[in-house]
Amino acid sequence: MGTAGKVVKCKAAIAWEEHKPLTIEEIEVAPPKDHEVRIKILASGVCGTDSAALKGKLGTKFPAILGHEAIGVVESIGKGVTTVKPGDKVIPLCLPQCRQCRACKNPNANLCVKNDFGSNSGLMHDNTSRFTCKGKQIYHFLFTSTFTEYSVIPEICIAKVNPAAPDEVCIIGCGFATGYGAAVNAKIPPGSTCAVFGLGGVGFSAMIGCKIAGAGRIIGVGSHKDKFPKAIELGATECLSPKDYDKPIQEVIREKTNGGVDFAFECSGNIDTMKAAFESTYIGNGVTVVLGVAGPNDKLCFHPGEVMMGRTIKGLPYGGFKSRDDIPKLVCDYMAKKFNLEFMVSQRLPVEKINEAFELMASGKGLRNLIIF
Template identity: 40%
Template sequence: MAGEEFGTGNFNPNDTKRKTITCKAAVAYGPGEPFVLERVLVHPPHRMEVRIKILFTSICHTDLSAWQGKNEAQRAYPRIFGHEASGIVESVGEGVRDMKEGDFVVPIFNGECEECKYCKCEKTNKCERFGVDGEKKVMDCDGATRFSTMDGKPIFHFLNTSTFTEYTVINSACVVKIHPNGDRDLKPYIKTLTLLSCGISTGVGAAWNTANVHSGSTVAVFGLGAVGLAVAEGARARGASKIIGVDINSDKFIKGRGMGITDFVNPRDDERAVYERIREMTGGGVDYSFECAGNLNVLRDAFLSAHEGWGLTVLLGIHSSPNLLPIHPMELFQGRRMVGSVFGGFKGKTQLPHFAQECMNGVVKLDDFITHELPVEEINEAFDLLVAGKSLRCLLHF
């Protein structure tokens, strides 16, 4: 495997630096259309860009909703989707100083340039230039793409990353170098560290950074996909005394037990409102609730499940609907609060390497989140698994 070259600075024996690479990629030609695996051209990185050989990439609901075309602003085709991956630096453009050829890295959709007023502010993990932007489809420095078809037509980028391809080009602000854990070899961790690009960091970070879940606290997680279960795992690691999982798919309850969930609520099992049941279970409501479903009705239940006076609701689900919050302004005077969380509040380049060390040390358990592994040729089958609710994370390899 290419990972044999970690950290050597001599990853590419054929010296493809500054040359255009021909490789495999899963290309989308329209919303909801099957992915087409074909040869594409990947051009060299420009200033402050990095070209990466992807080792593993996985699929999350953000890829799914974007591919389905739920947000018209994101409809730019042909396009290479994907934003959760791990890989090795093949070459770097002018000006890149914090990584070199052969380094093991993970891409991040929410970048950190380390220079703008947002990056210098401790109160946010937003970046002025490289924050989350589903509409961005070209590279920042010149407004062009680094992908093209074999006959030279441009293929658009996605979410600062584009990882459904054997090679990709990403701005260095959206690439995080992961260091070996002391004398420990990185190779055994490359699969699981793939998940730090999005889902696990988003969920665990929401519990740690956004909510700051404390030992003995009570938590309710609405939506037990990968992000919701990552919230539960983060709350477990912080010592929460009760973690209530809420989902209409009871099959997820079995999986959830291994990730810290202590109690389960299926909204279809009882005519009472979910928030009423949770208040009864917890003596008035939970300290922290997390909405991970992207559903406004669920969001209201999550908000009203939080305890009066101090309860905090963290919004994680992606809401593509134009409808507004289902909260009456006067309800905020009851002391409940609500806040959104992007990428779990992590500043990618400065904080994610330490989080990776904690994962390798076993503070957060990652292995159970990987439910399937397939070759990239079976990407359409992998999407079917996600749509059917049969997978948490399906890893694709080239």
């Protein structure tokens, strides 16, 4: 493209500080350096993790360009890039896959050591940024930063996908992969009883995974009862609202399931909900998978005996998927109609309405709002 090797000026939504609305600004996006890719963003989902970052729960550095759930087209590539070329349709990956580290080489691990979850540096791997606005450096977010018309991303955070893939597959880049993967990679035996806590995009994706895995009973747990019909449509056999009972929901679930469910998936990020999910599982062999994003000072406390007697609590970052290897396969599965994604897209909004998208998410209305560039 004619812009290759040049600084690109474009529109972006910038989070100047936490707890403040994003503002639309003109930014400068530098060309990609070695092993980097610059892409033109087509659409980006607004995810709960973006909201968590804006609320200061992740240690994100500001000012930053948030966003990590997108689809785009490669505009230009830096030296050494071999897996994509200009014109390719791609999904940015907030979890890298370098294919060289211990986790990448282990078939049972996927948390690549080159991720930016722990350090929250907000910078590329050379410790510099590719974004500037009004002469000021703007930080990256999880190597993706998709609330912008153009973004620069490491090659190890890029998955080439089917060129015919529609905008909604951007959701596969985070929310769907996390929930769906957690269920299908948790090795649920057919006929198992499952509970999904949190009826948002991740929770509904987990329900789809539970159904595909062959779960015999899937209990959806959430306070927004208007979402119950959709949960049933996607595979839940019943739904429960904690507000309908005068006892803890975990007690209700244990009573309804002969001592507890086999698997519980926590998709809200609330500590009390995590504890409820754990305590809803069967004490002899129940498995709890924590997927929600908790705050930096949150602590999950329970007696060691609750684990010693047979329960398991674990996390599955990115649903346990190897990002560069598995995301293209999921897109192919979607294109082959093995699962549905359209239900997750509530509204398609221009970037100028991005704060409205955050407000809709906070109110519990809809599942995913897409920002269209």
